[in-house]
Amino acid sequence: MDSIGNFFSEYGALLFEKTWEHLFISFAALALGVIVAVPLGILLVRLPKIAGLIMGIAGVVQTFPSLAILAFFIPLLGIGKVPAIVALFLYSMLPILRNTYIGVKNVDPNLLEASRGMGMTAFQRTTRVELPLAVPVIMAGIRMTAVYLIGWATLASFIGGGGLGDFIFDGLNLFRPDLIIGGAVPVTLLAILLDWILGKLEKAATPLGIRLERGEA
Template sequence: MDAVRAFFNEYGVLLLEKTWEHLYISFAALFLGVIVAVPLGILLVRIPKVAGIIMGVVSVVQTFPSLAILAFFIPLLGIGKIPAIAALFLYSMLPILRNTYIGVKNVDRNLLEAARGMGMTSFQRTVRVELPLAIPVIMSGIRMSGVYLIGWATLASFIGGGGLGDFIFDGLYLFRPDLVIGGAVPVTLLAILLDYTLGRVEFYATPKGVRIEGGAA
């Protein structure tokens, strides 16, 4: 306990600052991933001939090493948080895009025909029928992406993006296990907290009938 107290006395303020930077980088990338991948996933359901190509390209990007993606953005965007967010945004795309595509595509066509028969426009059918029914699958992709990003955001330290990776890599360079643990434990806790929070969002955003059938919790 004395060692823990001493660590917080020395690094407490810096730890809060790095935690905020870590959350900022992760949430910015996740937000960009959601606002791009969800509409794109819905669009791909409408143009299935293109869907396979787009999914393939996004899947290939996902296989690139994280450091290679970060290095790719340095000549374009320099160093700091912006290239880190751009790289993490690319990594966030696949789980969200894939789950949105699958969730919307698997909506019962009979329900869509019934909505069309009621005079709903394409936009109304998307907002009132497809998205509510696909929410559990879409949120599953967002949760997966969010947890991944919390971990991947530690690499932002390599290009001056800040975050808890600064503690981890400084600890490795200086042979300071306390710094490594001081960075790794908050990252783990943030990932668990984010997954739980998004799980609750999924639960309350899912219509009750779908919630019961899909078992969202």
């Protein structure tokens, strides 16, 4: 307990700062991933001839070692938060893109045909039929990605991006278990908390009819 108290007395203010840096990097990458991957996933449903190619490219990028991607962006973007966010954004693409594509593609064709019969435009069918029905699958991808990004964001420390990874890697370099724990425990707690919050958001965003069918309402 004394070591914990000493850690907070010595690094309390810095821990708060690094936590916010960590959240900023993670959420910036997640926001970019959602902004790009969700519309792209919807578009790919309309373009089945190239959907396999795009999904394959996204899958290949996902297999690249994270440190290699971070290092790749250093000559292009330098060091700091920007290359870290860009690299994490690339990693966030595949789960969100895949879930959006699957969710929209699996919408009941009979419902789409009924919406056409009601005179809905393509935009209205997308926003009022396809997206609401695909929300549970899309949110599952976003939720999984967000939790992953919290962990991956620790690697931003390697290129001067900051975050809680600074504590972890400083602890490894200095043989300081207290620094390692001081970085690893908040990362774990953030991931658990974010998963719980997004789980609640996923349930709230799911149409009532789907929740009743699942017995969740």
